[in-house]
Amino acid sequence: xxxxxxHTLKETLFHEQLDNGLNxxxxxxxxxxxxxxxxxxxxxxxxxxFIPRGQKDxxxxxxxxxxxLEHKMFYTKDGVDANELYAKLGASSNAYTxxxxxxxxxxTTQKENECIELLLDFVQALDLTEESVEKEKGIIEQxxxxxxxxxxxxxxxxxxxxxxxxxxxxxxxxxxxxxxxRITKAELxxxxxxxxxxxxxxxxxxxxxxxxxxxxxxxxxxxxKQFAPRQEIVRKKVDExxxxxxxxxxxxxxxxxxxxxxxxKVNDVPSDPIESLRRDIAxxxxxxCVFAKSSDLYNSWLEKGLINSSFETxxxxxxxxxxxxxxxxxxxxxxxxxTLIEFVANIDRVTIDEATFLRxxxxxxxxxxxxxxxxxxxASNFSRYYYEGVNAFEVVDVMQEITLDEVLAVRxxxxxxxMAITIIKK
Amino acid sequence: MERFKLPGYRLxxxxxxxxxxxxxxxxxVAPLSKDTVTVRxxxxxxxxxxxxxxxxxxxxxxxxxxxxxxxxxxxxxYTGCDHYISIYSTAINDDYLPTKENIIEKQICxxxxxxxxxYLKLDSxxxxxxRIAKTNLINQIKSQYDDKIVYSxxxxxxxxxxxxxxxxxxxxYIEDIESITRDDLLTCLETxxxxxxxxxxxxxxxxxxxxxxxxxxxxxxxxxxKYPAVYPFLPTRDxxxxxxxxxxxxxxxxxxxFSSKVSIYDPRIHxxxxxxxxxxxYSQSLLFQEVREKHSLCYYVGSSYDSFNCVLTIYAGVDHxxxxxxxxxxxxxxxxxxxxxxxxxHIDLAKNYYRSQYLKGNDEPRSLINRTFNRSLxxxxxxxxxxxxxxLAVTKADxxxxxxxxxxxxxxxxxxxxxxx
Numbered sequence: 090x091x092x093x094x095x096h097t098l099k100e101t102l103f104h105e106q107l108d109n110g111l112n113x114x115x116x117x118x119x120x121x122x123x124x125x126x127x128x129x130x131x132x133x134x135x136x137x138x139f140i141p142r143g144q145k146d147x148x149x150x151x152x153x154x155x156x157x158l159e160h161k162m163f164y165t166k167d168g169v170d171a172n173e174l175y176a177k178l179g180a181s182s183n184a185y186t187x188x189x190x191x192x193x194x195x196x197t198t199q200k201e202n203e204c205i206e207l208l209l210d211f212v213q214a215l216d217l218t219e220e221s222v223e224k225e226k227g228i229i230e231q232x233x234x235x236x237x238x239x240x241x242x243x244x245x246x247x248x249x250x251x252x253x254x255x256x257x258x259x260x261x262x263x264x265x266x267x268x269x270x271r272i273t274k275a276e277l278x279x280x281x282x283x284x285x286x287x288x289x290x291x292x293x294x295x296x297x298x299x300x301x302x303x304x305x306x307x308x309x310x311x312x313x314k315q316f317a318p319r320q321e322i323v324r325k326k327v328d329e330x331x332x333x334x335x336x337x338x339x340x341x342x343x344x345x346x347x348x349x350x351x352x353x354k355v356n357d358v359p360s361d362p363i364e365s366l367r368r369d370i371a372x373x374x375x376x377x378c379v380f381a382k383s384s385d386l387y388n389s390w391l392e393k394g395l396i397n398s399s400f401e402t403x404x405x406x407x408x409x410x411x412x413x414x415x416x417x418x419x420x421x422x423x424x425x426x427x428t429l430i431e432f433v434a435n436i437d438r439v440t441i442d443e444a445t446f447l448r449x450x451x452x453x454x455x456x457x458x459x460x461x462x463x464x465x466x467x468a469s470n471f472s473r474y475y476y477e478g479v480n481a482f483e484v485v486d487v488m489q490e491i492t493l494d495e496v497l498a499v500r501x502x503x504x505x506x507x508m509a510i511t512i513i514k515k
Numbered sequence: 516m517e518r519f520k521l522p523g524y525r526l527x528x529x530x531x532x533x534x535x536x537x538x539x540x541x542x543x544v545a546p547l548s549k550d551t552v553t554v555r556x557x558x559x560x561x562x563x564x565x566x567x568x569x570x571x572x573x574x575x576x577x578x579x580x581x582x583x584x585x586x587x588x589x590x591x592x593y594t595g596c597d598h599y600i601s602i603y604s605t606a607i608n609d610d611y612l613p614t615k616e617n618i619i620e621k622q623i624c625x626x627x628x629x630x631x632x633x634y635l636k637l638d639s640x641x642x643x644x645x646r647i648a649k650t651n652l653i654n655q656i657k658s659q660y661d662d663k664i665v666y667s668x669x670x671x672x673x674x675x676x677x678x679x680x681x682x683x684x685x686x687x688y689i690e691d692i693e694s695i696t697r698d699d700l701l702t703c704l705e706t707x708x709x710x711x712x713x714x715x716x717x718x719x720x721x722x723x724x725x726x727x728x729x730x731x732x733x734x735x736x737x738x739x740x741k742y743p744a745v746y747p748f749l750p751t752r753d754x755x756x757x758x759x760x761x762x763x764x765x766x767x768x769x770x771x772x773f774s775s776k777v778s779i780y781d782p783r784i785h786x787x788x789x790x791x792x793x794x795x796x797y798s799q800s801l802l803f804q805e806v807r808e809k810h811s812l813c814y815y816v817g818s819s820y821d822s823f824n825c826v827l828t829i830y831a832g833v834d835h836x837x838x839x840x841x842x843x844x845x846x847x848x849x850x851x852x853x854x855x856x857x858x859x860x861h862i863d864l865a866k867n868y869y870r871s872q873y874l875k876g877n878d879e880p881r882s883l884i885n886r887t888f889n890r891s892l893x894x895x896x897x898x899x900x901x902x903x904x905x906x907l908a909v910t911k912a913d914x915x916x917x918x919x920x921x922x923x924x925x926x927x928x929x930x931x932x933x934x935x936x
Contacts, residue, residue, distance in 0.1 A: 099611070120533040123878045170808070172798040176864050179871035181797070198874040227811030234766040235814050235832050238663045343763035345660040383576035392643065397651045399658075418654060448580045455583030455607045462535050463879055 090304055095482040097489075098461050102482055103300050107311050110288025110319045114471065115303055116295040118464065124296030125196045125464045126208050129472045131291075131322075132284035133189035134262040135408070138325035142283045142317060147325050150280060151272045152257070153229070153264015156186040158277050160225050162193065162212055171211040180204045186262055189407050192472055196464070201298055202306055209292070209310050215281045222274045229269050233261070240344050240513045248350035248414055249405075251335040251509035256327045258410050259334060287311065288319045293471050295464055327409065331356050333507050339514045348399075348513040350416035351429045355502045358411045362478030363487065365406060370453075370488055371495045372404035372413075377449045378441040378496065386439075395425050404499075407477070413502065416511075426510060436503040446493045457485045516887065519726050523735025524713035527887055529880075530721050535611050537619045537719030538880040539604045541626050541733075542888055543711040546742050547598040547680045553687030554695055554703045559589045559600045560648045561635050561700060566628035571641070579625075582618055583607045587625065594892055595744035595823030596680040600707070602626055605880075608720055619721065620728060627733045630708055635700060642697060649692050656689050663764055663929060664815075668830060671770035671927035674758050681748050681824060712740045714891050718880040744892045747825040750774045756925040761933050767838055768929040771829040771845065775920045779822040779893050783920075785905040786913040791820035793865045793914065794852055795829060797872075800865075801848040801857065802829065810844060812837050823893070827921055835931055842926075852918040855911045862914070866907050873903065 090105040103115040134156060138149045162184065163171040175182040180197035193212050197204045236242045246261060253259040263269070294303060333354050359365040380387045380402050390396045399417035415432075419425040432439075460466040470481040519526040524541075545551065565575035579585040586605040591598065606622040609615055634640055660666055669684065676682035713735055717725065777787040795802035795818025806816045816831035833841045851857050876882035890897050 097611075120531070121878050123875045170798075173864075176797065176799045176868045179867040181868070181872065196875060198871045224811050228807060228814055231766060231812070231832060231834065232814035234834070235664075237765045238832075240661050342661075345657040346654055381576065381580070383573050383580055385573075388571075388573050391647060394647070394650055397654050399654075418658060420650070420654065448577065452580040452584035455585075455612075458535055458607050458611050459584070459586075459605065 093482075097485050098458065098482060100461070100482060103304070105304060107287065107308060109311055109314075109316050110286070111311060112291045113304065113307055114291070114293045115298065115300050116293075116467065117298055117300055118296050121296050121464060122198045123196055123464050124198070124201045124204070124294065124298055125194065125468050126205055126292070126294045127192050127194040127468045127472050128208050128212050129190050129192040129291045129293075129475065130212075130285050131189070131289045131476050132191050132280070133187050134260070134264075135188045135257045136284065136324055137257050139283060140323040141279050142286070142320060142322075148279075150276055151264065152260045152268040153262070154272055154276060154280055155191055156263045157225065157229060157269060157272050158280055159184045159186045159191050159193075160229060161217060161222065161277060162215065164216065164221055165211050166214065166216040171207065174207055174211070175204065178203050178207070188258065188262065190472070190476055194468070201296070202303075205294060205303065205306060206310055209307070212285065213314060215278065215285070217274045217277055219274050222272070222277065226270055226272075229263060230266050233263050233266055233269070236261075236263070240342050240348060243340055243342065244348045244350050244416070244511060244513050245414070247338065247340055248352040248416070248509065248511040249412060251338055251511055252333045252352055252354040252412055252507070253410070254330055254332070254334045256329040256410060282317070283322060286319070287316055289322060291472070291475050293468055295468050331507075333509055335509055337510045339512045341514050344513060344515055346418045347422050347515060348417065349419050349422055349425055349429075350414055350511045351426075351433070352509045352511065353413040353433070353503060354507040355406075355411035355413065356507070357502070358406060358409060365477065366474075366479045366484065366487055367491065367495060368411075368499070369404065369406050370484075370491050372499050374446070374449060374453060374491060374496045375441070375499045376402040376404065377453060378445050379439060381449060381452075383448075384445075390428065394420060395428055422512065430505075430508075433503045433505055433508060436500045439500060441493065441497060443493060446496060450488065450491065454485060454488050457488065519729075521730055522737040524715050524733075524738075525891060526726065526729055527714070527716045527891065528721065528725055529716070529718040529883060529887075530725070531718065532720045533878070534719060534880060535608055536880070537606045537608055537622060537717065537721070538884065539622055539626060540716045540884050540888075541602040542714045543600040543707050544597050544714070544742055544744075544892065545599075545707070545711050547593050547596050547683055547685070549683055549688070551703070552598055552683055552685060553691040554699055555598060555600060555707075556591050556685070556687040557648055557652055557692065557695055558700050558703050558707075559591050560652060561644065562602075562629050562633060563587070563589050564644055565634040566625070566632045567634060567637055568628065568632070570634045570637070570639070571644075582616055582621060583612055585618065585622060585625070587629070589629075591685050593680075593683070593685045594889060595821075596746045597742050597744040597892065598685060602629060610720070619719070620732060623728060623732045630704070631734070633704060635697075635704065640697075645697060645700070649695070652687065652692055653689055656684075656686055659686065663762070663768055664830070664832065667768040667770050667927055667929040668828070670758070670760065670929070671772050671828070671925060674756060674927055675772040675826075675925035676748065679748060680746065681826065709736055710738065710740055712742050713738070714888055716884045716887055718883055741894070745778050745780060745823050747776055747778055748774050750922060750924050752924070755923050758926065759928045759930055761930050764929060764931045766832045767835045767931065769831045769833060769838060769841060770927045771923060772925040772927075773827040773829075773921045774924050775820075775825045775827055775917070775922070777822070777917055777920055778825050779895065783913070783917050784822055785902075786909045786917045787820060787822070789862075789865060789869065789906060789909045790852060790914050790917045791818055791827065792869055793857075793861055794818050794848060797865070797868060799861070799868070801851060802831075802845065805848055806831060806841055806844050810840070812841050812844070823889075838928065838930075849918065849921065853915055855915050859911065862909070862911060866909070869906060870903055
């Protein structure tokens with residue numbers, strides 16, 4: 090087991106990679122009652138073309154399968170629901186699927202060891218029946234329809250989908266009602282065998298734990314299980330053209346307030362994790378300097394009535410994609426749209442002075458420390474950065490190093506030719 | 516927690532080394548009334564416009580950013596028949612910063628200045644900001660229509676609570692916004708400073724003189740006002756009110772409102788809390804297991820109980836074709852609660868889970884403070900151990916007892932299509 094102390098955050102992180110390939114991270118939080126565990130598979134909605142473990146050829150699976158598998162993982166053998174087993178331990182459990190990963194988690198104030206073992210055990214066994222697969226389809230269909238009624242969700246994901254011609258980023262994480270209905274038990278089993286191998290997974294436990302005892306418990310649990318030999322997973326590289334799929338789209342919904350997002354595809358995604366992290370921090374700082382509530386531009390748009398507090402800007406980067414989003418509710422859609430387009434067209438005229446840069450950097454550092462105040466954000470930050478190749482405990486130190494030049498350099502990614510407009514219309 | 520009675524407010528200090536932050540919250544409480552809710556809401560959005568030292572949101576935010584992103588937000592809400600404005604602030608503890616900023620004192624002074632030294636009071640105040648705040652508030656109210664889950668729940672309260680505090684929207688009313696003048700806002704601010712009941716909570720790693728710091732830096736006129744927040748919602752109709760509205764939605768949103776009589780003061784409250792929990796409060800609840808897991812009718816379904824107004828709500832998103840089936844199943848679960856028609860293990864499971872959830876709240880400044888506020892408002896001094904032991908002592912007969920106090924009052928359904936199907 091290796092350990093490392095992070096001075097800025099005053100936290101010590103322990104790590105060990107087990108023989109079966111599983112990476113385990115432990116963090117003790119003094120004074121906390123709660124313990125939180127997160128078990129993440131490097132498998133998300135974007136992993137839809139790959140060579141199944143033990144096979145030779147690529148296959149394409151139905152959209153929404155990672156999310157479907159997440160729902161079904163909770164059904165353990167004997168037909169008992171893992172949520173129920175957690176409830177019996179006085180703990181709560183949950184799971185979520187993103188484009189690139191699936192995470193299972195618990196939180197508890199008692200019986201920590203049992204909770205950790207249960208997490209490992211229920212995720213490391215899949216027991217499906219044709220009947221239980223069919224039954225889940227109704228629940229997932231209602232989940233998809235719930236999000237279909239949510240205008241903010243439709244705007245956010247619609248504006249991403251517009252940018253991609255072939256990349257699975259253009260499809261909802263949960264898939265569609267049709268793709269979900271095509272999913273079979275055999276397909277779920279195949280995905281499970283391929284992606285839920287310990288060498289494609291990470292376990293992070295944070296809270297009221299004893300480090301040595303917890304690691305010993307995890308080691309013993311893993312040593313008594315058999316897994317297929319370790320093998321690298323081959324995912325098909327998406328053949329995505331540089332250009333975007335849709336330049337302009339309107340989604341009609343029963344809303345009072347119209348919404349608009351401008352999104353831009355960024356084709357240059359750094360393969361080096363630290364370079365990628367620096368880009369991410371630089372983008373966020375750029376948006377903070379230009380559009381924070383303290384900025385001149387934000388306030389002038391606010392005074393003109395172009396935007397309200399719903400206005401947001403995002404930069405999102407993952408394994409093989411990156412994109413920019415800006416927008417929110419709009420009173421006067423035409424003017425709002427024109428203003429955003431002009432902002433992009435004149436991006437080289439946007440400047441940031443040193444004082445603003447330093448002030449916002451201070452704020453962002455403060456906010457990052459704030460996230461380490463409670464257990465959940467620590468775990469979710471750690472898991473989010475992990476498969477991007479970044480240790481979340483190091484982010485704050487990289488933030489300190491970012492320069493104004495790096496921040497200003499992101500302007501070159503505001504490319505008008507790769508820009509889409511998405512509107513939620515009355 | 517240490518409690519202090521200062522001239523203008525009650526102060527609760529949770530001194531702990533657990534967090535990297537200091538959280539300070541000021542709650543300003545007045546009776547919930549249709550006449551004042553809009554002006555209070557509009558005022559709360561203008562208070563964030565700053566102080567005489569930092570005039571305008573832009574200046575205020577700049578100052579806060581310099582202090583490593585000291586966070587201040589102002590929100591409004593209701594508890595029972597009280598309306599509150601909440602000033603919520605989080606600062607990074609000096610120990611984690613590269614430079615000593617005396618940040619906690621600055622945090623407390625800022626909260627003081629947002630009210631006592633509000634930029635709004637100055638002659639130089641930019642009146643344009645009132646116009647912008649009005650437009651923003653109108654938009655905020657309008658956009659409540661767009662979140663169909665929230666919208667349908669609010670409509671249910673509106674129909675159920677007609678002519679009672681339950682129908683009042685804490686966000687205010689569009690028709691009242693336009694006529695509000697700067698003088699109205701200033702009068703409202705004066706009333707708040709003089710008459711609102713005030714609670715201050717602080718949670719963080721403080722020195723021994725923290726009470727003196729508050730006494731010196733956060734000052735309000737002496738005030739002994741108390742606004743009781745608890746009221747039982749009294750049903751006025753004999754028959755169930757069944758309202759259906761049609762909109763373009765992919766999924767029907769079903770909301771049911773029930774009245775009860777078990778308030779936070781009632782000795783049966785512990786049974787009621789557990790009743791709600793077993794009925795629809797978590798993943799093993801009867802509603803979740805029957806309506807979602809067994810019959811695959813929905814993705815979300817649950818219940819909540821408000822011990823300030825004694826109203827139980829049940830909500831679910833279901834396919835239009837399954838509405839009747841879902842309603843029947845929901846009623847069936849309430850009957851099961853009344854008849855004790857469920858395994859005894861359910862009760863132990865729920866108790867164990869509830870206890871754990873409750874204790875987890877102690878690791879979050881926000882939940883610690885919210886819990887303390889609700890109790891202070893109800894004027895209850897609750898010992899945590901005693902409270903939990905009462906929850907753990909609830910029996911099946913107790914659950915049946917409180918289940919029988921629950922009476923269906925209103926059903927609001929948001930459906931797709933139109934009346935003709």
